[in-house]
Amino acid sequence: MKVILRQPRREIQVDGVTTVAQLLKKLDLVAESVLVIRGDELLTTDARLSDDDVVELRPVISGGATV
């Protein structure tokens, strides 16, 4: 499937995973640090994925200084 990463925006191809949890594990990401977005829906870790999906992994960490 096509996976869109951000900061900066780029695309990678990931195959052979069937759930969001597997995808995160494969890329060494924790669910707490990203949103998984397909089209206009947010996916939970148990959501099923197929090879022709396009999925965005959007980091949630931002900011810098505490004001």
Add this chain to the structure above:
Amino acid sequence: MKCRVCRGKAVIEVRRHNAAFCRDHFVEHVQRQVARTIHDFRMFSPTERLVLGVSGGKDSLALWDVLTDLGYRVDGVYLDLGIDGYSPDSLTYSRRFAEKRGLDLEVVDLKHRYGFSIPEAAKASRRTPCSACGLSKRYILNQVAEEGGYDVLVMGHNLDDEAATLFGNVLQWNVGYLARQRPVLPASDDGLCRKVKPLVRVAERETAAYAVLRGIEYEVEECPMAAGNTINRYKEWLNRLEDRSPGLKAQFLFGFWERGQQGFTDAESVELTTCTTCGAPTTGEVCAFCRLQAVTLVEVGRRREAAGG
């Protein structure tokens, strides 16, 4: 996964609450957390004049949305920091949000009003960009709030911002900061506006999800000056711990406020005086902002001369 409330299809899991929610019930959940925080910490009342620091990122825009929905009238102030490839976009997101909802947004241009941008200040002062930026934002937002006659300055700091800051302050044993880090900083007679953080019970992932689920467009790309920022690294570490023990971040932060902070507060009593340059409260003679501005303006002037001006 199913929504804890309606058993419909869940779109987000909140493991520390042992729950998952559908879109509508998640929105309701977040709004309720914020309402509860405002109430429990006695942040403000509906009759007070509120101004929100708006950055164009997920947190400030999500908070603006929540507060408006809860019935508060909140104005926004956006600081144009002069960071290429970042400031213009984040201003666009902020403007668009305000226009769509008929909210007031004041834009303060740092370069125009104070004579320097954040990249210039970072270079001239040899502070890290985020340190120069943080201290400038603190100073300017307070000034804007005071000038505008606002009662309360509202900030979009979330649970992760606060937990990571606490973590950093513990690692360095910054006892002064440990005494002062709070969800509500009271107003002071010498010119500090009350400052509140209504998102402290909402994790960063939840404010991002809230923004997406409410159709709020925000700046997803990171500020180019944030690279290597320690707070962001702490957030990632804390998330890896949270992944193994859901609830850890909230426990760390709220446990500190409930049981840990008092000892630091007792030990720390700082005498505030007024800055001899601008009159703002400070612990030294000239406040940190005026010092930053002075070194930056000298440097900016020197470079202009060198360039043949």
